[in-house]
Amino acid sequence: MDAADTTSPRLAAALRDGARTLDAAGVPDPMVDVELLAGHVLGVGRGAVQAAALRGDPLPAEDGAALAALVARRARREPLEHLTGTAPFRHLELAVGPGVFVPRPETEVVAQLAIDALAAVPMPRPRAVDLGTGSGAIALAMATEVPNAEVWAVERSPEAYAWTQRNAARYGGANAHLVLGDLADALPELDGTVDVVASNPPYVPDDAIPRDPEVRLFDPPQALYGGADGLDVVRVLSRVGLRLARPGGVIVIEHGEWQGAPIRDVLTGDGWRAAATHPDLTLRDRATTAIRP
Structure with a gap:
């Protein structure tokens, strides 16, 4: 090792320093986050970062400065996904940033319920709609995992819709259709023909301000808050779903763990049948399904 290597900062030390900074800021998984940020800077995965730290690899000054800047932003509780520009969702790496809701792991379970229902349709070209698609997470999961399906993704926010378009350009095929518009009156041309209606609507009650700064300060308010009891948009979804779905069609709605x-x-009051609530991987009730009569 030459003199320059001897005096270069070490990646392991930068990771430890960054983790201490994030821990002091209250970030829940400080070492995980700093390793992911380092991977983003270095263009490698988290495992490669860990291996490099164990080897005692140096950290070039330019990369060290870039990592320090990202750690400072993360310490201000800017979402990790905004800093890296991506959010993993099932087999997808979705582009996300300001103006769009960052997809969460619990929504993967909602997507699975929709995908299972869609895959079970005994027709060659089943139809699905994702209302309030945001980044396109649920819609693109359905379109890619059930490639014989036709999937429509509806989003009313122009800021979020820009992210929908970006992700659809990467993952969406000819079977993915994007619509900029309000879910309340979306897709009248599909009335009575849709097999699966899915949505992760805003469901936080207006006075239930989220504790996490990443959510409270950075997620779009229109993607979070759903009225006094959090169910204003759910009530609209129920009626819209009845309009769109064919007899035997399924609705899948994500919600808070106490809202099942x-x-x-x-849903039952509007005429849906067999309403059932399903747990996520942490055994919290996070999705409800029903069948159109």
């Missing part, structure tokens, strides 16, 4: 019972009541 009132959402089943909304």
Whole structure:
């Protein structure tokens, strides 16, 4: 090792320093985040970062400065996904940033329910709609995992829709159709023909301000808040779903862990049948399904 290598900063030390900074800022998984940020700077995966740290690899000054800047932003609780520009969702790496809701792991379970229902349709070209698609997470999961399906993704926010378009350009095939518009009156041309209606709507009650700064300060408010009880958009979804779905069609709605019972009541009251609430991987009730009569 030459003199320059001897005096170069080490990646392992930068990771430790960054983790201490993030821990002091209250970031839940500081070492995980700093390793992911280092991987973003270096253009490698987290495993390669860990291996390089174990080897005692140096960290070039330019990369060290870039990592320090990202750590400072993360310490201000800017979402990790905004800093890296991507959010993993099932087999997808979705582009995300300001103006769009960052998809969460629990939504992968919602997508699975929709995909299972769509794959079970005994027709060559089943139809699905994702209402309030945001980044396109649920819609693109359905379109790519059930490639014989036709999938429509509806989003009313121009800022979020720009991210939908970006992700559809990467992952969407001819079977993915994007619509800029309000879910309340979307797709009248599909009335009575849709097999699966899916949505991750805003469902946080207006006075239930999220504790996490990443959510409270950076997720778009229109993607979070759903009225006094959080169910204003769910009520609209129920009626729109009845309009869009064919008899036997399925609706899949993500929600908060305490909202299963009132959402089943909304769906049943509107005429849906067999309303059922499903847990996510942490065994919290996070999705409700029903069948159109």
